[in-house]
Amino acid sequence: MAQTLDTPAARRDALRRMLLVREFENRVRDRFADNEIPGFVHLSQGQEAVAVGACTALTDDDYITSTHRAHGHSLAKGLEPDRLLAELYGKEAGYCGGRGGSMHVADLDNGMLGAQPIVGASVPLGTGAGITAQLTDADWVATVFCGDGSVAAGQVHEAINLAATWHLPVVFVVENNQYSEGMTFDEQHNVEDLAEMAAGYGIPGEIVDGQDVTAVYETVAAARERALAGDGPTFVEAKTYRYRGHFEGDEEPYRTREEVEEWEAERDPIDLYREELAAAGELTDDQFEAMRADVAETMDEAVEFARNADEPAPEDAYDDVFVEPAPEVEAFRERMRTDGGDGGDGR
Amino acid sequence: MSATTADRETETASIREALRTALREELLADDDVFIMGQDEEDGGSFEVTAGLHDEFGFDRVRNTPISEAAQVGAGVGAAATGMRPVVNLSFADFVGVCFDQVMNQAGKTRYMFGGASEVPLTIRAIEGAGLNAAAQHSGTVHTLVAHLPGVKAVAPGTPAAAKGLMKSAVRSDDPVVFFENKTIYERHGPVPVDDDFTVPIGEASVEQEGEDVTVVATQRLLGESLAAARDVDASVEVIDPRSLYPLDTDTLAASLRKTGRLVVADESPLSYGLHAEIVTRVVEDAFWSVDAPVQRVGVPDTPIPFSPSQEDEVVPDADDVRRAIERTF
Numbered sequence A: 001m002a003q004t005l006d007t008p009a010a011r012r013d014a015l016r017r018m019l020l021v022r023e024f025e026n027r028v029r030d031r032f033a034d035n036e037i038p039g040f041v042h043l044s045q046g047q048e049a050v051a052v053g054a055c056t057a058l059t060d061d062d063y064i065t066s067t068h069r070a071h072g073h074s075l076a077k078g079l080e081p082d083r084l085l086a087e088l089y090g091k092e093a094g095y096c097g098g099r100g101g102s103m104h105v106a107d108l109d110n111g112m113l114g115a116q117p118i119v120g121a122s123v124p125l126g127t128g129a130g131i132t133a134q135l136t137d138a139d140w141v142a143t144v145f146c147g148d149g150s151v152a153a154g155q156v157h158e159a160i161n162l163a164a165t166w167h168l169p170v171v172f173v174v175e176n177n178q179y180s181e182g183m184t185f186d187e188q189h190n191v192e193d194l195a196e197m198a199a200g201y202g203i204p205g206e207i208v209d210g211q212d213v214t215a216v217y218e219t220v221a222a223a224r225e226r227a228l229a230g231d232g233p234t235f236v237e238a239k240t241y242r243y244r245g246h247f248e249g250d251e252e253p254y255r256t257r258e259e260v261e262e263w264e265a266e267r268d269p270i271d272l273y274r275e276e277l278a279a280a281g282e283l284t285d286d287q288f289e290a291m292r293a294d295v296a297e298t299m300d301e302a303v304e305f306a307r308n309a310d311e312p313a314p315e316d317a318y319d320d321v322f323v324e325p326a327p328e329v330e331a332f333r334e335r336m337r338t339d340g341g342d343g344g345d346g347r
Numbered sequence B: 001m002s003a004t005t006a007d008r009e010t011e012t013a014s015i016r017e018a019l020r021t022a023l024r025e026e027l028l029a030d031d032d033v034f035i036m037g038q039d040e041e042d043g044g045s046f047e048v049t050a051g052l053h054d055e056f057g058f059d060r061v062r063n064t065p066i067s068e069a070a071q072v073g074a075g076v077g078a079a080a081t082g083m084r085p086v087v088n089l090s091f092a093d094f095v096g097v098c099f100d101q102v103m104n105q106a107g108k109t110r111y112m113f114g115g116a117s118e119v120p121l122t123i124r125a126i127e128g129a130g131l132n133a134a135a136q137h138s139g140t141v142h143t144l145v146a147h148l149p150g151v152k153a154v155a156p157g158t159p160a161a162a163k164g165l166m167k168s169a170v171r172s173d174d175p176v177v178f179f180e181n182k183t184i185y186e187r188h189g190p191v192p193v194d195d196d197f198t199v200p201i202g203e204a205s206v207e208q209e210g211e212d213v214t215v216v217a218t219q220r221l222l223g224e225s226l227a228a229a230r231d232v233d234a235s236v237e238v239i240d241p242r243s244l245y246p247l248d249t250d251t252l253a254a255s256l257r258k259t260g261r262l263v264v265a266d267e268s269p270l271s272y273g274l275h276a277e278i279v280t281r282v283v284e285d286a287f288w289s290v291d292a293p294v295q296r297v298g299v300p301d302t303p304i305p306f307s308p309s310q311e312d313e314v315v316p317d318a319d320d321v322r323r324a325i326e327r328t329f
Ligand SMILES: Cc1ncc(C[n+]2csc(CCOP(=O)(O)OP(=O)(O)O)c2C)c(N)n1
Pocket: A068, A069, A117, A118, A119, A146, A147, A148, A149, A150, A151, A177, A178, A179, A180, A181, A246
């Protein structure tokens, strides 16, 4: 069963998960700055309501696909912060044994079919999962997360068109955070709203306030129902904003500090939801502080776990290329590396 | 004939029929198998899948719009969630349109996710010159794909290999790109009739035994090489590697140890290609057995021209193989 936002406890849980994403990424930001986390890191702070709202509408059996900015989607889908963080640290205990890192996380047990940092590539994969659902009469759907920038990429159009033409059970959630790297929305698109494009595929295009977790939840839940009923995909454009640079270390010459601060002060999804629940008498300050302390403790433990986890064995780098290892790779591992080659035939 | 076809009841069939039979048997055997490609309802490219749509319906054999990246990408997504898709790219040159999905998604998904997902995807790619189809519809691109870690590549030269390898490709839990040469669909030969028959990916076939010189030849050039072998005054061993990656180095090196002479005939461009790989493999393994300069037969590094006279010029045939054999003596 999908979760709901129908009870005060469920609403508090959604708020907690948004806080978890925020705090997870605070830790990632700091640990990355201290050179503890290798590679590239892209944070999704400011966009928590999209990830949590959408994934609250999904069941454990539903699949998601994601992008280079995948921490929020992963945590919202049910991945545990400790193993996710261990993956960012490149550790054996990470979801992909340290093979993927921040940009390539998958966990099929939680329906997380994979982060695909090639911009646009997550979209056909979700369409393909939709084919599986359709062919097996499954009671799950595929939900694709992609950015506004990706909607300029060819394979995105192909994949949405294919899903629309075949009425596949897919929900496309475009997170319009208004930037693609340093390019503004207007520099990349000649439409006011990306949802307009849905008309070109003959599917519904919904625009939703991506800072409002309830609105995202309701829109994705309705799109999911539509998909399950055999009525095909929905294109959901969630208007949102990212607080951090494109990647950690980005100097952000393309926007002003004031713009970011205005969003943080006035449109923060966590503040908005907290106020809403408080106004409805469902959340006291004490409850919120307890929630925050609990999330902080979870993250303290996750950081300890990731830091102390074992590195993967270097020689395991040759595993998992194929299901059965190729003789070429085995030959490299066993022979060429050790004797350096003797020209064969043992002269 | 390869060991795998020995002691089996066979019938004479073309490569086209052998491929169709293999796909049909796999569709019958496993509900998770489905085919998608352009014009599949009308028999697919070069009629290879003719009749399958009528027999199995749209769900199992489906027409796609013209969107190769989405076809392959959706194939990866369907494969990773439990299906066994077969995606037809019609002309192998179109791999350029969806190279990202082949290289980055099909080839790397399992690895980068630490083995979490399997990608039992088959991509059919139809290649080769000879139909005056010009540069964008005549290329032989298997070297590009065989070069990609995480993707297997096969390219049969006989009907038996076509059937057995197609079945292995569909059953493989890894992504396999299946290269079909479009000019040899009507090549006939014995094909085992039973539906258990497979050719393992990674196993070469000694098509003709010989003592003096080894010719390793793929696809159309296998037939051309067998013809060339009849024209030279030497005992020629002809081997179809069948599987390009993984490649059966042992069989190739053993043959070179016996003959001391090597010709590699493959229709892809000569530079940085399959020829170089095969030569390197056998030289690594059997350097001290090489008695003569090794020879390559392939396409000079040009795209395939349109004009029939120019196409004939750049595309190798039996004469080129014969001359290469003679240069080893
Ligand atoms: C095919 C491809 N081109 C370029 C890039 C470099 N790149 C990484 S993320 C990104 C921006 C994507 O913007 P958007 O889809 O809006 O997602 P956001 O970063 O805003 O979440 C770019 C251009 C890439 N990863 N893949």
